[in-house]
Amino acid sequence: MGAPTAYEKHDHRRCIKDALQAARQICKASGARLTSLREQVLMKVWQSHKPLGAYAILEQLAAEGQGHPAPPTVYRALDFLQEHGLVHRLSSLNAYIGCDLPGEPHDSQFLICRHCQTTVEMAAEPVSQALTSCAAARGFTIHQSSVEIVGSCPNCQAAV
Amino acid sequence: MGAPTAYEKHDHRRCIKDALQAARQICKASGARLTSLREQVLMKVWQSHKPLGAYAILEQLAAEGQGHPAPPTVYRALDFLQEHGLVHRLSSLNAYIGCDLPGEPHDSQFLICRHCQTTVEMAAEPVSQALTSCAAARGFTIHQSSVEIVGSCPNCQAAV
DNA sequence: GCAAGAAATGCAATATTATAACATTGTAAA
DNA sequence: TTTACAATGTTATAATATTGCATTTCTTGC
Numbered sequence A, B: 001m002g003a004p005t006a007y008e009k010h011d012h013r014r015c016i017k018d019a020l021q022a023a024r025q026i027c028k029a030s031g032a033r034l035t036s037l038r039e040q041v042l043m044k045v046w047q048s049h050k051p052l053g054a055y056a057i058l059e060q061l062a063a064e065g066q067g068h069p070a071p072p073t074v075y076r077a078l079d080f081l082q083e084h085g086l087v088h089r090l091s092s093l094n095a096y097i098g099c100d101l102p103g104e105p106h107d108s109q110f111l112i113c114r115h116c117q118t119t120v121e122m123a124a125e126p127v128s129q130a131l132t133s134c135a136a137a138r139g140f141t142i143h144q145s146s147v148e149i150v151g152s153c154p155n156c157q158a159a160v
Numbered sequence C: 001g002c003a004a005g006a007a008a009t010g011c012a013a014t015a016t017t018a019t020a021a022c023a024t025t026g027t028a029a030a
Numbered sequence D: 001t002t003t004a005c006a007a008t009g010t011t012a013t014a015a016t017a018t019t020g021c022a023t024t025t026c027t028t029g030c
Helices: A012-030 A036-045 A054-063 A071-083 A125-137 A154-158 B012-030 B036-045 B054-063 B071-083 B125-137 B154-158
Strands: A087-090 A095-098 A109-113 A119-122 A141-152 B087-090 B095-098 B109-113 B119-122 B141-152
Touching: A012 A036, A036 A054, A036 A071, A036 A095, A054 A071, A054 A095, A071 A087, A087 A109, A109 B125, A125 A141, A125 B109, A125 B125, A125 B141, A141 A154, A141 B125, B012 B036, B036 B054, B036 B071, B036 B095, B054 B071, B054 B095, B071 B087, B087 B109, B125 B141, B141 B154
Parallel strands: A109 A141, B109 B141
Antiparallel strands: A087 A095, A109 A119, A141 B141, B087 B095, B109 B119
């Protein structure tokens, strides 16, 4: 019984709470400063299981009257969160999503629904292994991977 | 004895020539118009096995005195080439690279060297299969994938 | 507690990548 | 050859991201 997936109905406040708690613990352990701004940005990213753009975060912060932050403010917070493995950037969408496995080294693959945008992070060993061995067969050593898959999530398939 | 890989020393004029010939054949077969501009852009993309940005292409066209094309000119040509499977866009780099398997339906994975930028296209079945089955295990059906791997190519590993 | 240094944030400007909207030109078929 | 459509030119602007520097906040050693 792990946590529910993004595809199931679930109490999303729990996702947010867990993410925040994990972030605090990880930052504490590494001596990094999870400031108020960084927490706010992290919670924005975690407001749903859909990727969120930097400028969308910016607008939301402004709308909440948290001052009128400029782009670097948000980008720096996102950089921090990425460096500490708390969010991922999806380059095919220029957007960010909360990491489901913070604190655990992993390389992930993202399943992005083209209908509802719900995005799930996989850390599928068979994929990593296939990539590593096929790359190795060409003499290539992997440093980091970006695997972003677009398709239909189970809910949107059912809703035909 | 297939074509040499990008990692081997090879007569690159041959790569360009083959790419152009394949492009002409494919466009002819589908009734698409491979105009002079589109050919020029395709050759720019094929000038090396390294991804090339749209604005770099733009500068090169301008430098050659082919008029002073504006961004839409290049982006439209790139869109055409993508639609006909002649180039791929690497979203993690905002750059384009010639397709190694034009005319053959395939989903590819890209091996991008972080030292020399040389990029190789794989169409590794084990990777596709692992992705398909791991996604299916989560109820997800793949429509298209973007797999961009950064690491060290054999030449750069040897050159330590 | 307090000063010094480092880290974080604010802020203005600008770089980079990409697209929208509309005019013009070129091509091919009736 | 006229008509229709595809391609390209042109201008402006949108969307995403970064640089450089000023200011504030936090932490640490005294």
